[in-house]
Amino acid sequence: MPQANNQKGSLLFVSIDFPPARTSGIYRPVFFTRYLIEAGWKVTLLTGASHLSTVMDESLYREIHPELEIVRASAPMPRAITGKVYEKYRKATESGGAAARPPLKVRLFVGLKKYLLSPVFRVVDNFLLIPDNYIIWAIKNLWKSYRIIRSHNVTHLLVTSPPQSVQIMGLVLSYLTGVRYITDFRNSWTDNQPYRYRIREKIEKSLERRVLKRSKAVINMSSGDVDRLLARMPDFPREKLHVVTNGYNEWDFADCPETAIKPDGPLTMLYVGTMYTHSGDSTAEALKLLAGDGFTAADFQLTVIGFADRSFEKLVEEYGVGDMVVNRGFMNHDDLMKEYSRYDVMYLLTGGTAYYHRGALPGKIFEYMRLGRPILHVGIEGTTHDMLKPCGLEIFAPLDNPAEIAARMTVLLKQKRASMLAAAPNRAYIEAYEWRRLAQTAEGIISGVK
Missing domain, CATH: 3.40.50.2000 (Glycogen Phosphorylase B;)
Structure with missing residues (x-):
């Protein structure tokens, strides 16, 4: 494997998605970091210690460059609580067949989810966790990412999303440290989102505009994403927009x-x-x-x-x-x-x-x-x-x-x-x-x- 010469600079890559979680978002951080290191960058990756995905694939570890420094950071995830309750119910019903009645403990869990947790989390999701559940992770690990930037003399910050909360972290870090902030949108932020509340939509579009304006470069997944962004923001500098799709590994x-x-x-x-x-x-x-x-x-x-x-x-x-x-x-x-x-x-x-x-x-x-x-x-x-x-x-x-x-x-x-x-x-x-x-x-x- 080609070795890095670490002459180009130091980069912090922030991505919630990373192996062993098997999600569609893990491939960009894996391959971007791999070839950035080969091109001479010193790369540190900040990722989640756990993921809402229940699918894990340890075979993906072999794709990671051995010189990549990986920092895993944790945070409480409200969505995981209701997910675990539902999973208990699903396993209990499936194990006993179609006519099976879940045990009392599981029925109590389901009642708790239906009549207490779900209504509470609907309010929390719509009015507090903006732009998404991972805002808790972003806030909790802001200081950790700040220390990485200072201790590693980071010159460039690359943040990939969704979840879009990590872009809020990137925005704040760019102001706190002056690091060169680059955004990578695997999916557009506010396009095609079924917002239930107008106030939520206004807040997210305002945050999106701030992130885009602050970014030194904006990498998009497709030309369609670029076209829709320019249709909404015709005055946005076209030279800041770039397209890098996903791909395959030969x-x-x-x-x-x-x-x-x-x-x-x-x-x-x-x-x-x-x-x-x-x-x-x-x-x-x-x-x-x-x-x-x-x-x-x-x-x-x-x-x-x-x-x-x-x-x-x-x-x-x-x-x-x-x-x-x-x-x-x-x-x-x-x-x-x-x-x-x-x-x-x-x-x-x-x-x-x-x-x-x-x-x-x-x-x-x-x-x-x-x-x-x-x-x-x-x-x-x-x-x-x-x-x-x-x-x-x-x-x-x-x-x-x-x-x-x-x-x-x-x-x-x-x-x-x-x-x-x-x-x-x-x-x-x-x-x-x-x-x-x-x-x-x-x-x-x-x-x-x-």
Whole structure:
């Protein structure tokens, strides 16, 4: 591994998301810090000691540069309290079957959550924890981050969000220390947020404007995020805005054997992530239409690696297509990479939630593109669709049209049976999204901040 020469400066990277937590936000801090160190930066990472995510993946540790100094900081998380109560209830009900009655202790916990904790936390969430639950973490660890900046002679501060509370920490630190403050927004802050209260929206937009104005450079996940920001703030300096997407790691594919698509057997489709009802219901309806046309699990099989929403599972059972859907649950990253090439088609969903708006860019698409298999994109036209079109792999179907989704699946099955399910990936285009290249772009942005 290339060694750092530590000549460019000292940088503090603040990110709540970091291994072993398996979240979509861990890849930027892992790979940005890795290649910043290789480029000659001394990097310290401040992250959470724990995470609301219950999914942990220790295989991700091998991606971290050995010279990265990691400081883990804790804070009480109100949301974790109600989450633990709900988890107790879920496990108790599932362990005993559908007709099981939870024990008295669990029922008391649920009553406490429903009639006391949930109402109290709704008030706290909406009017006190602004912009989010992690404001407690940001306040509690402000002094710790201040001491790191002073003791490590930090020259640059890079803060990635969400959660957006860490940007409040970055804003305050920039005033206290004069450090060069750089923001990295994996998702836009106030766009597409379903605010229930106008006062909350005004406060957050005011905080967002202060953060953006103070930032020396603003890194965004997609060009769509930049366009929406400029539409709201047309006078904002365009030269401060940059785009660095997520990407894929080339060495992850060393254990991902390239296999030919066989004409026999079902058309196997792989979905990685969480299959929510509000975005997955059209998938269930499409499978129902296929079943009505006489197709069975011998023709189509959709595998979910991650989590399938319980409502989605109930829906496919109600439609009588449960045997077409296989939920394999969580899989660590190393094992997932070995699984990819076993499937004929990568399945992608966008739309259906505020998160998957037209400017959203799911991180999984970059590994999908690198794999080189056809990508059945069921979603909305927007940033993801625009990015996939040049790669030569996308088959698009509108999220709100189950008949069109079923038709696309049928065509893919016919191509498989005729040994014509082949893709022509645009390798030159796809290679631009390798993490090393993206991190080098980010390093250039950071180095340019004076």
